Amino acid sequence: MASFDKGAAGDSTGINKMSADQRKQLVYELSKDSSVALKNVLQDWPCDEIREILCAESENGLKYTGLTKDEIINKLFKTLSKKNTGDPEVEERDSSPKRQSKDSDPLQDVTPSAKTKGNGTIRCKNLACQAKLRRGNTFCRRCSCCVCHKYDDNKDPSLWLTCNSDSSLDDESCGLSCHLNCAFKSENSGMKEDNISNDVDGYYLCVSCGKRNCLLECLKKQLLVAKEERRTDVLCLRLLSAQKLLKGTKKYSVILNNVEKASKYLETELGGPLTGPPSNMSRGIVNKLVCVNKVKVECASALKEIDRQLLSSKMQSSWKMRFENVFANSVTLVIGAEESSSRDTTIHYTVWHRKSSEKDYPRDWTCELFSPDTRYEVFGLTPATDYCFKVVCFSGAKELSVDESTVSTLNLEDEVMSNILLGFKSGITDCNNLSPPPPLDIASCSSFSFEQGVKLIRQLECSGQVTSEFRRKFLTWYSLRATAKEKYVVQTFIETFGEDTKALAEQLIDTFSDCITRKRPAVDSGI
The missing domain is CATH 1.20.120 (Four Helix Bundle (Hemerythrin (Met), subunit A))
Structure with missing residues (x-):
């Protein structure tokens, strides 16, 4: 570390002056300190540079293209930490066709001095493996048991347990394996005959890293x-x-x-x-x-x-339940399934729902969905209420899995405000591109609704006849505080001045400017 310091390493100009070997050496030294030190320096490095170092250090052929910069840094720190602590690492098998001679006393444990080449390379004694070993390793990670450190001449995979990656379990696997009988004797596996762990029902624990495996x-x-x-x-x-x-x-x-x-x-x-x-x-x-x-x-x-x-x-791991378009009286249920999970089999889902305050689901189901059509809108819900949804997944007549989730409907005021904000957003983005508003259809105004009011006021704003502040205050007042009489007056103005938008805008401003700025009156408790 004499040729460069850690402070300059975080500077992009300093990185460009370093060679590839210097960058690797810097990262290796930082990993000995802490993950924080490594992360602080690498935050300013290009993501491709960090990924290149990780690919070189992991030596597992993975490209790590789907990870964020923070995930790549964390993965790099874990990889280097294992090397710093002398954790065994298997290198690529020697491609030389020359077969080693069989030992006269073929012990089934691997010691570093057992197979040392003239150039100092240490290899696994197992002729079926012959992986390169790091100095100080006590066993071969590829073929030997992580408990007894022995390998089998004729390995039967059914008599071994392997720490594997599992999509339903988030823990990272170490990839080591052990004899099934060794796991039965180990305290760390959760399966020791006289000390069965109730916390790992349906799983076993990797003796090396402690990860749960099915x-x-x-x-x-x-x-x-x-x-x-x-x-x-x-x-x-x-x-x-x-x-x-x-x-x-x-x-x-x-x-x-x-x-x-x-x-x-x-x-x-x-x-x-x-x-x-x-x-x-x-x-x-x-x-x-x-x-x-x-x-x-x-x-x-x-x-x-x-x-x-x-x-x-x-x-269960290939489909998820989610909710969209949550309103006061309705919600849209969507079951998102991976395409590959239902390609070869016909999958259908039965749905029930109830209020969270109710104990049991009703006897009659809410709906049945068949892949790939897995979207359903549920109506008739109560505003501001928590609901539980249960989905049972079937393949033919077989029940595969059950999932439950909760959702809360909006109250009426929140829904109105949500609609207003949606109108604001779409109105503001389109104002510059809108042409002058067309003449209003007077016939449709006889059944004037809030949606028509939003559209009308947006048109008046985009034509420059009312301000954005007036539009916002008017819609808020009309939806939340306007009386039936005031709404009738608004409808009358629209019917009268429908084709003269300028006169309509002036009349609305003159008549309702005071109303829309007035706060909601307090309710007398005695009335």
């Missing part, structure tokens, strides 16, 4: 193997693993019930618990079991429920 995919792998397995001992171990994954769950009680039934069928026939396989289990064949059909039926039922839960979770 366990359904791993559970599905266990039951798929169990359903097709030919060896009795493997069948028992898979059902035992499924029981451990579901232990204490309330969220997936239906699946747990199927797994427990299948386990009891086996325990009854084999004469012992699945935890300690009896002697006749080791070389037994599944098809020779009397209960084989019952076990497979329960496994199939559990898999069917898992698929339903996975689809429900996917649909």
Whole structure:
């Protein structure tokens, strides 16, 4: 850091004088201080420069084009912090076709000195991986367990848990994996047999970073193997693993019930618990079991429920309920669904609504919507009232997910003011481009409405016959304080001077200037 200082780094002219290596070195040094120091300096840097450094440091092939500058800076700080603390990082696999010779004593743990090349490069001992390792790493992030630091020669993915990105969970994943059995023994997974956590029902915690991950995919792998397995001992171990994954769950009680039934069928026939396989289990064949059909039926039922839960979770994250055009007596419900979520299946939604003060939804639904037509306007609502809306999503006859949301209708005064402001906005922007107002249709004035009044006064303003201040005060007075008699007088003026807009404007100004500036009189409490 002797060649440049941090103070000058925030200046755009100072950045241009730095080389690419100097900029990277500066960012690396700042990341050792704090995220605040890094953010203060990088705020004045071009976003493309910061993104380029992040892409170079992360080495995962991502472009990060959809992130804001603050998100890119935060991501860069996290990436550099992991490197500063010596967190293991997997580099690209060596493309050399030369295969390393097999060790005479193939230990399944990775030590930095085990595979050191002549040029100082350290590689994973696993011949199927051979990833480059940083000095000081205790295990390979790509192929080894983050708990026991060992790898499997013939890795079975169904016996591993991986910290994955999940669209329904906001936490960032670390991408590390561990043996399923190691997770059952770890306090940090939330699945330790003698210490099941009730706070993570339906999930498991990554032993490395603590992120919540859905366990359904791993559970599905266990039951798929169990359903097709030919060896009795493997069948028992898979059902035992499924029981451990579901232990204490309330969220997936239906699946747990199927797994427990299948386990009891086996325990009854084999004469012992699945935890300690009896002697006749080791070389037994599944098809020779009397209960084989019952076990497979329960496994199939559990898999069917898992698929339903996975689809429900996917649909829940792919559609959202929102409200538009909220007025005093009506609201527009819009269900926004991703196009891909309903491309292959017919999705429909059943909607109920009630006042928040009411306990239950009515028996009759409000409407049914079928994708892609998912917009519905609800009328007959009470002003200034909170409403609850419930939407149930179906695929065919299957209920996929349920979502609830609340909305508050406007009171009448707020709605009137909203209409006035809308008129102001559109009137002001169009005044310079409007041609002189056409003659008013006297026939239509016999049923004069507030909307016609807004249009009329805007025309008078744009033609220069009334001021903006008069227009604003007149519409506010007419909508909120004018009596029935005063409104009748206004209508009479319009009918009389409809074709002479100049005379109409003068008459309105002379007659109502005092009325529109007068405040609303106080209401006597005794009358």
